[in-house]
Amino acid sequence: EPEVTQTPSHQVTQMGQEVILRCVPISNHLYFYWYRQILGQKVEFLVSFYNNEISEKSEIFDDQFSVERPDGSNFTLKIRSTKLEDSAMYFCASSFGWGAGEQFFGPGTRLTVL
């Protein structure tokens, strides 16, 4: 069964450092997403991406965040200067279509900012 993969599974970084979280969506999917979940809180939407551009972003997704699909298979989330409050689980998801189509989630990257 095809699945979304994410690397690394756990990333520890110092405050102020840049991190890049990587995702490989399901190969025939066209829509890509990042969500985050702070420990003990709900899953929150960050950004959606289609046709090599951002479709929608939340208020969390400020200038410190960026996304890229550099090579047609990977989908990355970059945080330029990490803050303590960026510590969370980051989930990548993909879907074939828009609308009511199911979004498939990757296993997540746990980001710890010290």
Added chain:
Amino acid sequence: RKEVEQDPGPFNVPEGATVAFNCTYSNSASQSFFWYRQDCRKEPKLLMSVYSSGNEDGRFTAQLNRASQYISLLIRDSKLSDSATYLCVVNMGPFSGGSNYKLTFGKGTLLTVNP
């Protein structure tokens, strides 16, 4: 009113019990509705979509009441493996042009099924 609100739980039930989860959503223009389950420190996984006519998948039954903006999930004959957090998820689209949908999650209700 929160966008998606669920019973706070937690629920502790014996094996074989019937469990009901309730959820309300604030945006009457919401288009699609889902129940996901999330095991501890894992990703959300789709359990089932929810349709206006109601739908059933084995021991699981989901219902939607658009007038009341209410979604429910019923688990019959609960198993130990049903222990997880159940997430009510709403797609609050549509959006115009080429935008695609985002999912809005409730905080989840933790279920523990005991032997």
